[in-house]
Amino acid sequence: MDIKVNFSGRAIRYTEEEIAVVVDVMRNADTLTQGVHMRDFESKFAAYQGVAPGSCFVTMNGVSALELSAQLCRFKPGDEVVMPSHTFTASAYPYIKKGATMVWADVDLLTRVVTAETIEKAITPRTRAVVVVHLYGYVADMTAIAALCKERGLILIEDAAQAIGSVVDGKKAGSFGDMSIFSFHSHKNLTTLGEGGMLYVRDPKLAALVPTLRHNGHCGFDYERPDYWKPAMGNVDLPMLDGEPMQPNNYCLGEVECALGxxxxxxIDSINDEKRARALRFIDALADFPELEFHRVDSPRHNYHLLAARMTTGVEARDRFIRTMFNEKGVKCVVQYIPLDRYDYYRRLGMGTANCPNADTFFDSMISFPFQHWLTEEEFDYMLTSTREVLASLR
Incomplete structure (x- = not known):
């Protein structure tokens, strides 16, 4: 098959200025990790998010940030985490590794994200934390969800891996929670050479632990030393939180990636704006095909990291559409984010039961179109024309 429009694993192309930044760090950086570019990225990211200086921490990927957030929750036996069933597996398993049990929350069928109502249905007396995933780049109703979590005394964590720059109620995605994470993976609207992540921690007491937890327990000595090399170049300690030891990790990101980030x-705002404008063009051009249901949002609340739709005429029609688009038009659409309760991994752990009908309905009829930022106008127009032709042929 001659693929004319591929579903690429790479979201953006770098400008010459961005390439020059990378080359300069490669040539001139005094250290290639844990240096000035890491601190600069963290500082600029906090300013971009509108959160407190010193509350953002670069990690080697989004999963590392999730692992740290799970560690800071300090789960006890029997603790539960409310998690959308319709998300990528990395959103969930770090919390299981730290001792929590998943309780699956349904999503809204149109927006494809959780709501305060679907979360409340999943809360039990054992709930310790709630994870809200801003899937596809759309920010959930965080004002209502934050109020619910505050009322119930629950830790609120935002998985904003796909939603950098998206805004609701005047605040950025990832600025509402007690903690939040971001991903700079190859697929994301902002990617640091394929991998990278960021952790936001609201509580200064918890935030103070992150550098040591992130970097092998390394820290400074708490006293003045006459010789900088004695007793060692630096200390390694066991971080403690309320008398509880916290084991360190190595989740560092290199200086090249930090400088690029x-x-x-x-x-990033212009990338988001350009993707949103193109998504709206695509959606509006297909308005006379109601069998393909998009989530149309003409505001910064959606950055259109992905362009997804639901085939309202059912699973078989969806499969015929994808098959025809690929075999006859050379356009590779995909299906994403099987509800996690269906995976063998979660079933083997006893977490294979969910009451999430909207998640099931959406996944079973969803289509994700190629939507990398660097898609050419010719490719975009060809995909749109092909979509119209295939939909018409299936009627």
């Missing part, structure tokens, strides 16, 4: 913050 800081530079990309200068154009």
């Amino acid at each position: 800081a530079k990309l913050l200068e154009r």
Whole structure:
């Protein structure tokens, strides 16, 4: 098959200025990890998010940030985490590794994210934390969800891996929770050479632990030393939180990636705006095909990290559409985010039961179109024309 429009694993192309930043760090950085570019990226990211200085921490990927957030929850036996069933597996398993049990929450059928109502249905006396995933780039109703979590005394964590730059109620995705995470994976609107992540921690007491937890327990000595090399170049300690030991990790990101991330913050809003404008063009051009249901949002609340739709005429029609688009038009659409309760991994752990009819309905009829930022106008127009032709042929 001659693929004319591929579902690429790479979201953006870098500008010459961005490439120059990478080359400069490669040539001139005094250290290639844990240096000035890491601190600069963290500082600029906090400013971009509108959160307190010193509350954002670079990690080697989004999962590392999730692992740290799970560690800071300090789960006890029997603790539960409310988690959308319709998300990527990395949103969930770090919390299981730290001792929590997943309780699956349904999503809204149109927005494809959880709501305060679907979360409340999943809360039990054992609930310790709630994870809200801003899937596809759309921010959930965080004002209502934050109020619910505050009322119930629950830790609120935002998985904003796909939603950098999206805004609701005047605040950025990832600025509502007690903690939040971001991903700079190859698929994301901001990507630091394929991998990268960020953790936001609201509580200064918890935030103070993150550098040591992130970097092998390394820290400074708490006294003045006459010789900088004695008793060692630096200390390694066991971080403690309320008398409880916290085991360290190595979740560091290199200086090259950090410098690139800081530079990309200068154009992430324009990337989001351009993707949103193109998504709306695609959606509006298919308005006379109601069998393909999109989530149309003409505001910064959606950054259109992905362009997904639901085939309202059912699973068989969805499968015929994808098959025809690929075999006859060379356009590779995909299906994403099987409800996690269906995976063998979660079933083997006794977490294979869910009451999430909207998640099931959406996944079983969803289509994700190629939507990398660097898609050419010719490819975009061809995909749109092909979509119209295939939909018409299936009527």
